[in-house]
Amino acid sequence: xxxxxxxxxxxxxxxxxxxxxxxxxxxxxxxxxxxxxxxxxxxxxxxxxxxxxxxxxxxxxxxxxxxxxxxxxxxxxxxxxxxxxxxxxxxxxxxxxxxxxxxxxxxxxxxxxxxxxxxxxxxxxxxxxxxxxxxxxxxxxxxxxxxxxxxxxxxxxxxxxxxxxxxxxxxx
Numbered sequence: 001x002x003x004x005x006x007x008x009x010x011x012x013x014x015x016x017x018x019x020x021x022x023x024x025x026x027x028x029x030x031x032x033x034x035x036x037x038x039x040x041x042x043x044x045x046x047x048x049x050x051x052x053x054x055x056x057x058x059x060x061x062x063x064x065x066x067x068x069x070x071x072x073x074x075x076x077x078x079x080x081x082x083x084x085x086x087x088x089x090x091x092x093x094x095x096x097x098x099x100x101x102x103x104x105x106x107x108x109x110x111x112x113x114x115x116x117x118x119x120x121x122x123x124x125x126x127x128x129x130x131x132x133x134x135x136x137x138x139x140x141x142x143x144x145x146x147x148x149x150x151x152x153x154x155x156x157x158x159x160x161x162x163x164x165x166x167x168x169x170x171x172x
Contacts (some may be wrong), residue, residue: 035148036111044161051088061154074121079114101110103157108150115142
């Protein structure tokens with residue numbers, strides 16, 4: 001049973017992303033905004049498995065998260081596919097301290113990219129109805145999400161990367 005659990009550990013952790021996305025824990029947020037949860041899993045997975053697998057699982061994550069949201073006119077898929085591809089191009093670093101801060105910076109960039117792509121979809125869809133004062137809360141939400149994602153990424157991504165390496169090493 002332990003071998004089976006270790007073998008599918010990454011897929012079990014994949015299932016927790018929609019659960020956390022729906023749970024929306026307020027105590028982890030700031031100003032009513034949550035970190036961008038899919039990037040925490042996508043970064044270590046893509047770093048270990050490459051750009052193609054990162055893009056594919058970015059597509060899966062986007063489809064799952066889009067199916068959970070009530071608004072069907074906007075999608076998270078393009079941002080997650082692009083982030084999965086970019087994260088797969090990053091090589092693992094041997095310096096642990098720089099690696100931890102690097103996770104935060106990389107996830108900040110990915111969160112900014114995904115948030116901006118999502119916001120651009122809203123902007124293009126509602127271009128005729130747009131008011132310049134409506135942009136201020138959206139920019140605040142994107143920047144708050146970038147900050148929170150970068151803040152939690154060193155803790156979460158390093159643990160997930162260690163877990164993924166452990167399960168991979170055990171079965172190679």
